Amino acid sequence: MADSEATLTAHEPELKHHFDDSAQQLESSTLGMWVFLVTEVMFFGGMFGAYTVYRNLYRNAFASTSHFMNVIIGAVNTGVLICSSFTMVLAVRSAQLGQKKALVAFLILTLILGCVFLSLKYVEYHEKWVDHHIPGPGFQYADPRYFHQAQILFLLYFAMTGMHAIHMIVGAGLLTTLIVMAARDRFSATWHTPVEMIGLYWHFVDIVWIFLFPLLYLIGHTQ
């Protein structure tokens, strides 16, 4: 018994002794990551719920704000995030195959695309600042009827895209860590759990944006 354990640890140094094998270890990590992501779903779900309630209460006011959303930047950013999810999934694939160079390259590409997203977000926030569309004492709105109601929408806009952007910044930090670890040969075809887990996180952040984009930028665009 002790002998077989000793040979196991010798072959798979990353395998913790309380797991039967690497596959079971990865399954446990995946399950744990999903539990965390479910709490994130509930967290963002609360904000989506608030958005839906206010959109139904102040339908016309919310529709009027979509004229001030930059649909082009929003759509480009959606594309950028989908590209980054694609490069992330290729990074995970490279890790599974134990291809170190490809892993580092795809992780760097993902990080660059994440930074492109955040830069475009900065341009958008700056537009809002110039247009006095930031809720608070300096707020100005073209249609005086909706002065108060539009502020609620812009508050939700900044809360939701802001929380999403914070998740992107955290993701960028995690990616940087992964790049350093990958460059130092920490991952192999048998053990690359952090790449898989941060991949799940990155795709989750992408999914949040998939819902934010139509809700904040596209709804009421024709009215």
Added chain:
Amino acid sequence: MNHQVVSVKVYAAVFCALLALTITTVAVSKLDLGEFNFIAAMTIAVIKATLVVMFFMDVRRATSMTKLFVGAGLFWLAILLVFLLSDYLSRGWLPSLRWL
């Protein structure tokens, strides 16, 4: 968990589908379809999210336990939204009760 590596072709196909759906959702939003605009936008978003969850996050090949947890998460989200909206959306549906 099945550890066979997925081919790049599958990922590329999902990636192209996601980009095509993004273009579709922007195109549909330019048409005036009334309430159907919202339904169409949300349907496309759900399809996109399902593609990401199933293929990029690999839930289609995950263990039953992970699938159960993902399903439970969605069910709890449904509780949150359905109960919240069944309150707010139904307000004013009934006339005020005079005997109260």
